Amino acid sequence: MTKSSEKTPAPVLSVRGLSVSFRGARGVWSEVVRGLDLEIGAGETVALVGESGSGKSVTSMAITRLLDPETSRLGGSILLDGQDILALSEEDMVSRIRGQKVAMIFQEPMTSLHPIYTIGDQITEALTVHSPMSKAQARKQAIELMQRVRIPNAEARISDFPHAFSGGMRQRVMIAMALASRPKLLIADEPTTALDVTVQGEILDLLKDLQEEFGMAMLFITHDMGVVAEVADRTVVMLRGDMVESGTTAQIFDAPVQPYTKGLLASVPKLGTMRGEPVPLRFPVVNMANGSVTPGTKLDRTPDTAAPLLKIRDLVTRFDMRGGLLQRRVAQVHAVEDVSFDIYPGETLSLVGESGCGKSTTGKSLIQLSGGRSSGSVDLSGTELFDTSGEKLRRLRRRIQMIPQDPLASLSPRMTISEALTEPFLEHRMGSRAEALQKAERLMRQVGLQPDMLARFPHEFSGGQRQRLCVARALMLDPEIIIADESVSALDVSVKAQVVNLLMDIQQNLGIAFLFISHDIAVVERISHRIAVMYLGEIVEIGPRSAIMERPAHPYTRRLIEAVAVPDPSRRHSRRSQEPQELKTPLHPMSYVPPKRRYIEIAPGHLVRDDVTTAA
Amino acid sequence: MTSVSTDKLPPSPIGEGVSAPDGPWKRLLAGLLSSPTAVLSGIGLILILIAVLLAPLYANHVAHTDPFRSGLSAKIEVEGKTVPVMQRSTEGLGLGVTPIGPTWSGEYMLGADTQGRDVMARMLYGGRSSLLIAAASTVLTLALAAIIGVAAGYTGGLVDGVLSNLIDMMWAFPVYLLAISLSIVMIGKTFVLGPIELSSSSLIIPITIIGLVYVPYVARPVRGRVMTIKNSEFVLAARGLGVRRHRILMRHILPNVLSTLIVFAPMLTALNIVTESALSFLSVGVQAPNASWGTILQDGQSLLYSRPTVALAPGIAIMVTVLLLNLFGDVLRDVLDPKSARGR
Numbered sequence: 001m002t003k004s005s006e007k008t009p010a011p012v013l014s015v016r017g018l019s020v021s022f023r024g025a026r027g028v029w030s031e032v033v034r035g036l037d038l039e040i041g042a043g044e045t046v047a048l049v050g051e052s053g054s055g056k057s058v059t060s061m062a063i064t065r066l067l068d069p070e071t072s073r074l075g076g077s078i079l080l081d082g083q084d085i086l087a088l089s090e091e092d093m094v095s096r097i098r099g100q101k102v103a104m105i106f107q108e109p110m111t112s113l114h115p116i117y118t119i120g121d122q123i124t125e126a127l128t129v130h131s132p133m134s135k136a137q138a139r140k141q142a143i144e145l146m147q148r149v150r151i152p153n154a155e156a157r158i159s160d161f162p163h164a165f166s167g168g169m170r171q172r173v174m175i176a177m178a179l180a181s182r183p184k185l186l187i188a189d190e191p192t193t194a195l196d197v198t199v200q201g202e203i204l205d206l207l208k209d210l211q212e213e214f215g216m217a218m219l220f221i222t223h224d225m226g227v228v229a230e231v232a233d234r235t236v237v238m239l240r241g242d243m244v245e246s247g248t249t250a251q252i253f254d255a256p257v258q259p260y261t262k263g264l265l266a267s268v269p270k271l272g273t274m275r276g277e278p279v280p281l282r283f284p285v286v287n288m289a290n291g292s293v294t295p296g297t298k299l300d301r302t303p304d305t306a307a308p309l310l311k312i313r314d315l316v317t318r319f320d321m322r323g324g325l326l327q328r329r330v331a332q333v334h335a336v337e338d339v340s341f342d343i344y345p346g347e348t349l350s351l352v353g354e355s356g357c358g359k360s361t362t363g364k365s366l367i368q369l370s371g372g373r374s375s376g377s378v379d380l381s382g383t384e385l386f387d388t389s390g391e392k393l394r395r396l397r398r399r400i401q402m403i404p405q406d407p408l409a410s411l412s413p414r415m416t417i418s419e420a421l422t423e424p425f426l427e428h429r430m431g432s433r434a435e436a437l438q439k440a441e442r443l444m445r446q447v448g449l450q451p452d453m454l455a456r457f458p459h460e461f462s463g464g465q466r467q468r469l470c471v472a473r474a475l476m477l478d479p480e481i482i483i484a485d486e487s488v489s490a491l492d493v494s495v496k497a498q499v500v501n502l503l504m505d506i507q508q509n510l511g512i513a514f515l516f517i518s519h520d521i522a523v524v525e526r527i528s529h530r531i532a533v534m535y536l537g538e539i540v541e542i543g544p545r546s547a548i549m550e551r552p553a554h555p556y557t558r559r560l561i562e563a564v565a566v567p568d569p570s571r572r573h574s575r576r577s578q579e580p581q582e583l584k585t586p587l588h589p590m591s592y593v594p595p596k597r598r599y600i601e602i603a604p605g606h607l608v609r610d611d612v613t614t615a616a
Numbered sequence: 617m618t619s620v621s622t623d624k625l626p627p628s629p630i631g632e633g634v635s636a637p638d639g640p641w642k643r644l645l646a647g648l649l650s651s652p653t654a655v656l657s658g659i660g661l662i663l664i665l666i667a668v669l670l671a672p673l674y675a676n677h678v679a680h681t682d683p684f685r686s687g688l689s690a691k692i693e694v695e696g697k698t699v700p701v702m703q704r705s706t707e708g709l710g711l712g713v714t715p716i717g718p719t720w721s722g723e724y725m726l727g728a729d730t731q732g733r734d735v736m737a738r739m740l741y742g743g744r745s746s747l748l749i750a751a752a753s754t755v756l757t758l759a760l761a762a763i764i765g766v767a768a769g770y771t772g773g774l775v776d777g778v779l780s781n782l783i784d785m786m787w788a789f790p791v792y793l794l795a796i797s798l799s800i801v802m803i804g805k806t807f808v809l810g811p812i813e814l815s816s817s818s819l820i821i822p823i824t825i826i827g828l829v830y831v832p833y834v835a836r837p838v839r840g841r842v843m844t845i846k847n848s849e850f851v852l853a854a855r856g857l858g859v860r861r862h863r864i865l866m867r868h869i870l871p872n873v874l875s876t877l878i879v880f881a882p883m884l885t886a887l888n889i890v891t892e893s894a895l896s897f898l899s900v901g902v903q904a905p906n907a908s909w910g911t912i913l914q915d916g917q918s919l920l921y922s923r924p925t926v927a928l929a930p931g932i933a934i935m936v937t938v939l940l941l942n943l944f945g946d947v948l949r950d951v952l953d954p955k956s957a958r959g960r
Binding site for chain 1 (some may be wrong): 640850852856
């Protein structure tokens with residue numbers, strides 16, 4: 001062996017010159033990972049970071065040999081605990097490696113658990129599959145494992161089914177199953193990406209604790225630099241199958257050598273960089289080719305605070321749960337409860353909160369697309385939207401546009417971009433076909449795309465380009481306000497910054513107001529004039545950005561801001577004593593009457609829900 | 617550590633592997649052409665189609681016979697000898713006649729049936745009816761199913777309730793029972809619809825029957841697909857953009873339902889060939905003097921022991937055609953379904 005194996009102790013995982021190729025259409029092989037070197041010792045965490053398509057997940061699949069041997073080829077060497085993985089037969093992998101020496105946890109806790117078996121069944125299966133034991137023994141060990149991963153009330157919950165668990169709790173179950181056979185190596189593939197920030201923090205802490213306890217090696221795959229800074233001892237940066245840079249996490253963050261790493265780090269939104277900035281600031285522009293950074297410029301346009309553009313009062317949206325033989329309403333989801341706020345022309349108001357808090361439903365309710373029952377009042381400069389329907393509503397929708405979370409899903413797959421862009425313009429009879437085409441071409445340039453791309457279909461664009469297309473489509477109608485519903489959440493960091501900057505350019509040039517709905521607080525901090533924090537369908541705190549970010553008054557706001565993983569290894573969090581929070585639900589029986597809330601104005605424009613006198 | 621050269625860096629997904637803009641139809645064609653199964657089964661089907669279209673040519677110039685007229689007294693020349701088509705039986709009491717067996721030459725290539733007619737020529741003419749009925753009833757089924765499914769799925773509410781229950785009621789009937797009942801009502805009468813007069817032997821009758829019975833099997837999935845698309849992000853986006861209802865239906869929903877319908881086409885055609893044969897075999901499908909593979913199969917029933925080719929020929933023709941259609945349909949489904957491995 002090479003000199004590395006003479007070192008003591010030998011690494012748990014040693015990957016040398018790994019290459020992975022896939023067979024594509026017409027039998028052409030393409031290399032998606034090239035010459036990757038990786039070494040993880042016992043008790044060590046190595047993060048594999050990169051944007052989508054960098055080959056990081058493929059690498060983890062190669063290590064566990066889960067790639068289809070028919071369509072993939074592996075090269076180089078992978079040594080796991082001294083064993084050459086690439087030389088083993090599939091039977092050996094099943095009986096001796098997977099689940100024994102190496103275990104994996106995945107991104108989607110919602111789909112990785114089998115829906116028709118109880119949690120207990122699934123953990124005991126993981127326990128008994130490699131080491132035979134009695135039923136009672138297995139059950140006892142399963143409860144122990146559940147306690148280890150801090151699932152409250154383990155003994156009672158062992159016979160529950162997965163649907164009774166929240167996302168964070170399911171991820172804990174997945175971790176418990178992975179730990180069942182005390183693996184030498186744990187591969188965590190984006191384990192917290194699908195989770196809310198507060199839950200993400202808890203899971204990361206849990207993984208760190210368990211790693212210390214078990215002395216495992218951990219390969220942590222993520223795109224989130226904040227998470228990397230939080231957990232990794234060493235970091236490997238990947239770009240389109242190539243290893244760009246590797247070193248200790250502190251080295252990578254403090255003194256990156258390669259331009260790509262520099263660019264990646266510079267484009268990561270960092271919470272707290274806006275401290276003391278009075279107006280929204282664009283993201284720094286990063287030149288990915290040489291890593292140079294041009295600082296972000298200020299938004300040169302102040303909102304017109306004379307009269308609100310959109311006045312929302314007592315907005316309530318509920319979804320019915322039906323049941324029984326006659327499909328009667330048996331319960332209601334109180335998705336949005338008594339929400340009131342104003343948006344001024346040229347202003348960006350952000351709605352932040354965790355998944356299920358009703359922020360997206362609020363946005364959709366404004367244009368009556370939520371699918372639930374809404375009441376209250378939405379006043380668009382003098383016109384009551386909730387009083388309109390049919391043709392009148394259709395015409396009013398021109399003035400409020402939406403940029404969706406998933407641009408691919410929101411573009412009709414069988415329409416060219418030119419059709420998609422001109423359609424709304426023509427439908428609102430805003431001009432002739434030639435004028436529509438002219439405007440589409442102009443807007444394509446404005447959002448940073450070429451007009452000759454109009455002939456293409458949506459699937460031929462990248463994620464960031466598709467989001468630009470959706471921005472262009474919204475602008476076709478000259479809206480006064482744009483609802484951006486998680487519009488940049490699914491994008492890679494470098495692209496995310498570009499699209500946010502684009503939105504700010506548009507606001508500066510056209511004076512459009514934004515309702516920016518997001519769970520990503522670091523982005524919200526950049527773009528917003530004001531922020532509203534939502535929790536379980538209600539606004540708990542609303543106020544100017546600086547007030548919310550620097551002087552949060554509601555305990556939930558504080559918890560939300562604190563939970564954000566900061567991309568700085570020297571500022572690691574330590575909340576290890578925190579007990580996991582069980583999910584609260586906005587599902588209530590029909591008889592439920594929500595408490596009437598009062599808000600206290602603690603500073604001009606800064607309102608906080610009064611939980612002392614109105615506690616339910 | 618490897619250093620990354622800058623020429624690899626600028627992230628420009630467009631222009632990388634993406635050349636000319638490809639429409640969905642072009643992609644469908646490319647997908648089909650890249651599959652040997654689809655190409656071979658497609659060629660096979662085209663050959664069958666050409667063969668049955670050339671039926672009159674074969675009957676007049678090769679077989680020199682009229683396949684619809686009885687040839688009980690006809691005589692042909694085999695290996696220099698003139699022999700009658702209906703041969704006196706040499707077995708048992710020597711009573712009755714047996715039609716001539718396969719000659720493997722131009723005239724009576726596959727022998728004659730009980731009426732002394734050329735089976736090969738009848739096979740080609742019968743194939744015409746079989747394929748025409750199968751294809752036409754597929755079109756009818758798809759059209760009706762699309763209208764019902766889209767109306768039910770898009771409108772929802774009361775319309776959906778009524779249509780869905782109608783579909784369910786139709787579904788509750790066994791297909792053959794329904795088809796036979798319909799046949800008994802329709803066959804043997806002359807329909808007069810304004811200027812059009814339908815004789816009992818018209819092929820339109822089996823086409824209508826077969827076209828009707830499979831409507832629920834297609835309308836149901838179409839309705840489901842419409843309901844999914846109706847709630848999809850891009851329809852929601854279109855509504856948010858203020859696009860009118862009928863345009864959402866025509867431009868956003870229908871094109872996406874089309875793929876569901878296309879997937880059904882070859883499989884439904886195969887099913888229809890089998891159904892037509894079964895109904896004709898039971899004498900409730902194609903009526904004399906028309907022939908179809910099903911009626912030839914029935915003709916061959918009484919000759920099964922003496923002249924098995926008469927029944928075997930249509931049997932094999934049905935099997936091969938159905939197999940080819942299903943093979944083609946499988947590839948088509950894979951290509952159209954973005955979730956399947958081949959489609960990627």
